[in-house]
Amino acid sequence: MLQLASLIKHHSTFRPDQVAVVFEQERLTWCEFDARVNRCARLLQSLGVQKGERVATVLSNCRELLEIYWAVPSIGAVLVPLSPLLMASGLASLLRDSGAVCLITQRSMAPMVDQIRDELPGLTAAHVLMIDGPWADYADYTAPFGNSPDGRLEPVSIAQDDLFNVMYTSGTTGLPKGIMHTHFVRSMYCTLFASAWRMSPESVVLHTGAIVFNGAFVTMMPCFYLGARYVLQRQFDPEEAIEIIARERVTHTMMVPAQIIAVLNSPNFSAERLSSLQMILSLGAPLYQEQKDLLNRLLPDRFYELYGLTEGFWTILDKTQSLRKAGSVGSPPCFYELRIVREDGSDAPPGEVGEIVGRGPSLMSGYYDRPDLTAQAIRDGWLFTGDLGYTDGEGYLYLVDRKKDMIDSGGVKIYPRDIEEVAARHPDVREVAVFGVTHEKWGETPVAAVLLHDGATVGACELRDWINARVDARYQRLHALKIMDEFPRNAAGKTLKRTMRDNYQAGNCESC
Template sequence: MNNALTIAGLVTRSARHRPEHLAVVASGQRLTHHDFNLRVNRLANGMLAAGVRRGERIATLLPNCLELLDIYWAAAKIGAVAVPLSPMLLAPGLASLLDDSGAVMLFTTGSLLDLARQAAALAPRLSGCRLVLVGEDADPAASYAALLTHGDAEPVLPSPVAPSDLYNIMYTSGTTGQPKGIMLSQQVRAMYALLCSSVFRIGPESVVLATGSLVFNGAFVTMMGAFFAGATYVVHGQFDAEALIDTVRRERVTHIMLVPSQIIAVLASPRFAPEHLGSLQMILSLGAPLHSHHKDELQRLLPGRFHELYGLTEGFLTILDKTDATRKAGSVGCAPPFMDMRIVREDGSDAAAGEIGEIVGRGPMLMDGYFKRADLTAAALVDGWLHTGDVGYVDEEGFLYLVDRKKDMIDSGGVKVYPRDIEELLVEHPAVLEVAVFGVPHEKWGETPLAAVVLREPGSVDGAALKEWLNGRVGARFQRVQEVVVLEAFPRNAAGKVLKRALREPYWEGRDTKI
């Protein structure tokens, strides 16, 4: 077993020391650590027999399922590179990412086979990529089951997997521009395991529920911690608020990770009651800011459980611990051990406490860079510091307060308008469930704020009434919105993040669109 700072031996270790403990609940199956390890070994040996070599890329186009977990951990054992791709991609985007990654194998299902074939037709260089179908209806010659026939012994490699070996290429979600492949090593994922199991108090008896997409990097926050601790990891096929509540009650779930829209959906569910979620010890919000109104509601209904994580897949994060959540309300926490954070001015000098600037950070979870994009890597990593593109400030104790994304800031007549300030007000309206504020063109001011909302009850209020209500409460004239647009739902990526870019683009069509 590899004992270096890698994740290659985590599943093996739990199988040896906790063989009969429940490891995984997924796709209708309940597997002990022993049985899960055998599955992973069979797949790892099948990959090796199929010619997959250390450092080669293995892509997945799969929904949440047991096989996706098999692939992640089999790749870790043999030093292959897991490249999770979103099932929400369209054929041109999928073709571009498969071509960029140089994947030698693509795992998908029958329901997504047409999409995979369309992508292959758009990228002839994918002819060398082997297609593997997951599911009972798969062609036996190209099936996942065929890979599982090569024995369940631990895979034998010419040399052990090394900490510096690449483990993931995580393509960015595309919320702020063309996706980029973020390279994360075995050592980085090992740091996820060490740090996240510690700060979120994930132990051997924990039960961790994954209810969002496993192709989203945020899923690795609790996944790595759970497998490091030898805990139980429960996977939902997709997010469903009612199913989440039922699973927490049935499995006595202790830890969940949700994006803000999912937290809002759980609190709004007719099945929600605090006692149904009483087993929870941690509710982690990440992926986007959770507005204060919803934080307060969560703290009131389920006190003493809320954590918040601000971070980038590129490798920097801050964590607001549940013990600080009330004392530091509005903060997204501080940098964890082994990480450093600075707030910098436009000239690169350090900002004072309370002064707004760009958030930059460094530490042992930093990416190796963007895959095949040295130019973008050099712009993001400067002298070992990751420049996040986000704006915030710290208080005297070093707690970070996120103001907004640089790209989301609205320049209205030379005045910087932060959408989040307006969102925090509008979400307090009793009829409003979710809100997104972004800049739209304006003949006099260049751009001005517009608010899009999703209502708790459709038809309960119109946009004009919400505009009047909001504009009477903002703190400055330049924060007044041009319009409030009522939508049935927001566009989202696979992680559940609101795609502000998709909301904004129609207003800027034919102009220099803000991306």
């Protein structure tokens, strides 16, 4: 029997008084956290939630969400974390798609849930719970977790191939798909990442972003596996994150590139405040080389980079290689294999760009209820990522771009990341996103959206011309550039290029 939720009981038994979770002013020991997880699990069992049934959450970062993450699999149910930033139609679609029999949410979501109640016949009023108080409209059973029933938790036998969760893709392109992970896959997250990040039971792990996305599990699972301390920020704030790191003596943290950039540019940033860090992990999108170099100068021997997909393949750039292999996103860990595949299906040699294809023990079971999409993504046991890259002579991977982000201008392939790296070298540029828009003559042409540092005075036309004078080829020159106050992002912090492209083509953006 493989029981990931037994990790909490294990630490409660052998390290009962050690601090397990820190959330704002709350500090829970392993014994206290275990008791809360058990109360949540008993509540779900009292509602009749059975092994294999889906339990959805629509919650911002909170202590209760961490408890749910361990309570749901402890009774053999399947976790379905959903973003509170979803609109009503999107939430209804994902709840229907997942077949969730229980929804745990917060008071602020009540109007939206009321709006979609008639679209969810499989979700009874008794199975809609709120963590922050009773909900009068749902009178059958709306007890918050603090009032959950006492009694014995009914034991459930769980096998390694049973589902742990269905994670919906963040939807930066196309419709979200439900990615299925088994208990075995999540156990691989525990052990392989614990080794990769050099974590120990004495580590202190900070997570600053939304934990409803799979990237959070990259540090969460090894932390709970080892019995280390997990510190959760309610929402990302760079100044507060720096103060938390200094106060808690945080050793490991993971951030998306936009968050790393915000920390580096925070008025209270100093290397001394962050001196406890042993790992700063970047994932979710490429971090500009300019920012990597700055981070390695200010905080040497700490930078890791993860390239990976929720579907289950990853490469890791270890901190010991971050200078020697600058520009790379690392190599596959033990038990993983990597190929670069041409359009004709043959393997490309080192140095040649092709589709990144990989396999390993964290591979998803498939897309929930979509065998057609699963067959497209996984072929003969290999995951076809849809990303473009190449390897060097030592097998290190260099990411070029997303296949679907590639711009086809008059038959010439343009990779937005090449232009973004040039733009990031301008001293006034904080962030940049390059995307293709339709063009009568060339089919597509590149356009840039830019965020500037505070106090920057460069104009859009001046910046566009500066970039165009430094790109490697004429066809990479920007057709237009727009300076923005903020980028549209999903709750994971990823930039939504598709939204910016649609707004530009709809004429909603003025640019030079």
